[in-house]
Amino acid sequence: MSYIDYVRCNCFKEGLSKPFKYIKYVKLVGNYFELELPDEIKQDEALADKIYDEFYDWRDFPCEHEDGEYYSCQLGGKIQYYIYLMKAETDFSALLSLSPDFNNDGFIPTSYNAQLRAEIEELMKREITCYNFVSKEPIGWGMYFQHYEVAENVDELLCEKGDEKLYSCNDVFRIEKNGEVIFRSSNFTVERIINRRFIFTDHDKRAESTVFFDLNLFRKGNKQRLYYEKNTYIMKNELKYEYENLINLLNASDLIGNPICWD
Numbered sequence: 001m002s003y004i005d006y007v008r009c010n011c012f013k014e015g016l017s018k019p020f021k022y023i024k025y026v027k028l029v030g031n032y033f034e035l036e037l038p039d040e041i042k043q044d045e046a047l048a049d050k051i052y053d054e055f056y057d058w059r060d061f062p063c064e065h066e067d068g069e070y071y072s073c074q075l076g077g078k079i080q081y082y083i084y085l086m087k088a089e090t091d092f093s094a095l096l097s098l099s100p101d102f103n104n105d106g107f108i109p110t111s112y113n114a115q116l117r118a119e120i121e122e123l124m125k126r127e128i129t130c131y132n133f134v135s136k137e138p139i140g141w142g143m144y145f146q147h148y149e150v151a152e153n154v155d156e157l158l159c160e161k162g163d164e165k166l167y168s169c170n171d172v173f174r175i176e177k178n179g180e181v182i183f184r185s186s187n188f189t190v191e192r193i194i195n196r197r198f199i200f201t202d203h204d205k206r207a208e209s210t211v212f213f214d215l216n217l218f219r220k221g222n223k224q225r226l227y228y229e230k231n232t233y234i235m236k237n238e239l240k241y242e243y244e245n246l247i248n249l250l251n252a253s254d255l256i257g258n259p260i261c262w263d
């Protein structure tokens with residue numbers, strides 16, 4: 001999941017590429033260099049292979065910029081993660097487009113640059129308070145439960161099966177069966193009895209369910225006590241690195257005129 005985000009340079013278009021004997025057969029297709037050899041060369045397989053090898057070497061450093069990238073970095077998925085956590089998708093639609101599956105070509109048109117700038121500046125003003133489960137078990141657990149961060153005052157359906165639904169809202173976990181609350185707790189034990197049978201316990205409270213949101217937690221058939229942790233994330237701290245990189249990408253894109261790409 002590590003994508004490189006970059007803005008391509010214009011050296012090829014401006015004739016500033018490093019020498020390559022067969023450069024006349026090189027084309028910039030979208031954001032990629034392609035070599036299209038004529039049939040008379042392709043017929044000589046050994047020669048064609050040799051030319052392709054030379055082309056791949058040239059392509060790594062086609063000009064003064066490695067890979068022909070004027071600026072490159074790794075934005076990762078943190079920006080998108082926080083936007084989804086805030087349920088603020090409509091406020092940050094351009095930032096959400098900065099992801100590998102936005103379109104097949106892997107770029108965002110330069111016409112979105114101004115919107116991207118406005119959105120990242122707005123995002124940096126935000127903060128979010130979340131609740132997530134923590135286990136007393138020290139190894140590995142924190143990592144799993146970070147996937148279940150829920151924003152404050154959001155009643156999140158964690159999972160469901162048939163008539164059973166598991167919810168989390170602030171520091172309260174609850175199980176509903178046929179629309180009725182059968183268990184509610186902020187600090188409880190969950191035990192996997194058999195394959196699909198879980199016992200939830202909190203002092204005098206006890207409930208059984210056939211559904212739980214992460215079966216991997218119970219690979220060893222163990223019993224865990226879970227409680228909540230509350231965290232406030234201030235975007236200008238959390239996304240400092242991503243902010244700087246995105247601004248650099250936008251500056252490069254505006255200067256050079258090429259879009260922000262990723263692959």
Ligand SMILES: [Zn+2]
Nearest residue numbers: 009011063065
């Ligand atoms: Zn260049």
